[in-house]
Amino acid sequence: MNIPFCDLARVYEARKTIIDEAVHRVLASGKYILGEEGKAFEQEFATFLGGGFAAGCANGTEAITLALWALGLKPGQKVIVPALTAVPTAAAVVLAGGIPVFADVDINTGLLDPAALDPNILKSVTGIIAVHLFGQTCDMRALKQLATDHKLWLLEDCAQAHGATQHSKIAGTFGDIAAFSFYPTKNLGAFGDAGLVYSTNEDLIEQVHKLRNYGESSRFNNEIYGINSRLDEMQAAILRGRLPSLARDNKRRQQLARIYLEILQYSNVESLDILPGNEHVYHLFVVRHPQRDRLMEELAAEGIGTSIHYPLPVPAQPAYRKYGYAPGKYPAADQLCREIFSLPLYPELTEEEIAMVGEILIRKAEELNNSNT
Numbered sequence: 001m002n003i004p005f006c007d008l009a010r011v012y013e014a015r016k017t018i019i020d021e022a023v024h025r026v027l028a029s030g031k032y033i034l035g036e037e038g039k040a041f042e043q044e045f046a047t048f049l050g051g052g053f054a055a056g057c058a059n060g061t062e063a064i065t066l067a068l069w070a071l072g073l074k075p076g077q078k079v080i081v082p083a084l085t086a087v088p089t090a091a092a093v094v095l096a097g098g099i100p101v102f103a104d105v106d107i108n109t110g111l112l113d114p115a116a117l118d119p120n121i122l123k124s125v126t127g128i129i130a131v132h133l134f135g136q137t138c139d140m141r142a143l144k145q146l147a148t149d150h151k152l153w154l155l156e157d158c159a160q161a162h163g164a165t166q167h168s169k170i171a172g173t174f175g176d177i178a179a180f181s182f183y184p185t186k187n188l189g190a191f192g193d194a195g196l197v198y199s200t201n202e203d204l205i206e207q208v209h210k211l212r213n214y215g216e217s218s219r220f221n222n223e224i225y226g227i228n229s230r231l232d233e234m235q236a237a238i239l240r241g242r243l244p245s246l247a248r249d250n251k252r253r254q255q256l257a258r259i260y261l262e263i264l265q266y267s268n269v270e271s272l273d274i275l276p277g278n279e280h281v282y283h284l285f286v287v288r289h290p291q292r293d294r295l296m297e298e299l300a301a302e303g304i305g306t307s308i309h310y311p312l313p314v315p316a317q318p319a320y321r322k323y324g325y326a327p328g329k330y331p332a333a334d335q336l337c338r339e340i341f342s343l344p345l346y347p348e349l350t351e352e353e354i355a356m357v358g359e360i361l362i363r364k365a366e367e368l369n370n371s372n373t
């Protein structure tokens with residue numbers, strides 16, 4: 001058997017006509033940076049989110065940084081970041097000049113835990129980054145209430161949650177501003193790097209349009225400081241081609257995830273909980289097992305690729321220890337990082353492949369269990 005954790009060549013094969021057409025259209029256009037494709041994608045993606053405004057940019061990390069600048073983050077200001085997330089969430093805060101203040105996650109979902117945000121922590125920060133990790137939305141009612149009570153802004157990191165909803169409201173529309181990544185493996189992926197900032201506040205997005213292009217409000221008119229973080233026309237055209245099938249791709253992920261969930265039901269391999277009212281888009285299918293490393297080795301021996309998201313809480317990473325890490329400070333993130341791993345799940349896999357992975361997983365878990373007793 002050969003089921004890689006991720007297979008981007010399969011992604012291209014399945015959509016070859018649309019992608020080739022987009023690439024050739026841009027090549028022939030003579031316009032490669034800040035043209036019609038980027039503008040059209042911004043509009044189409046904002047429409048996908050139900051209206052509002054969008055600014056394309058170079059990647060998801062800089063989408064967060066640009067959003068923080070647009071919100072007015074000043075050097076040295078503190079920002080809540082979940083202890084369990086992709087490192088770029090925290091990297092973007094540091095790049096923006098801020099200081100990440102890590103908060104623990106819920107042990108059952110892996111999502112930022114509103115109960116971990118005590119009033120003393122909230123008094124010291126200017127805003128909260130809610131990361132919709134693995135494909136489901138954080139408890140946004142609780143986080144919005146905390147943000148309102150403490151006069152904080154709320155930024156959504158939607159890099160893993162394109163199209164996820166909570167009580168039918170789509171991820172990216174709960175907070176003041178949202179950041180998306182279109183890294184090739186995301187639910188909506190480019191064939192290179194790409195990102196986007198979204199908001200219903202037009203002023204914030206106008207600010208991002210300047211910040212991403214040297215701070216220019218018009219050519220050679222640098223009103224404010226800015227960087228180069230543009231979305232190029234080739235990636236924008238590819239993303240326009242893929243956006244119409246995002247909802248269908250997400251449905252397919254859900255369909256495949258249901259097969260895993262059914263098989264796991266009667267096993268000692270646990271999946272993570274889904275919050276009430278959430279429609280999960282399964283960017284990743286994450287499971288938990290106390291002998292995670294052994295189980296991953298057994299699956300690898302059967303030709304099944306798995307991966308860990310993530311092996312360490314961000315504050316425990318060497319580059320981030322200076323932000324106040326101490327063993328035991330983030331117990332849920334620590335424990336999850338010891339036990340979780342991700343199974344292959346992408347729309348191009350077949351039901352049979354998923355069922356085979358699931359069956360082998362529970363058989364191996366049972367064997368491990370028996371050899372322990």
Ligand SMILES: *Cc1c(COP(=O)(O)O)cnc(C)c1O
Nearest residue numbers: 059060061086088089159181183
């Ligand atoms: C992928 C990802 C990012 C960063 O996106 P890039 O496009 O790789 O810079 C940020 N946050 C989360 C949660 C991610 O998964």
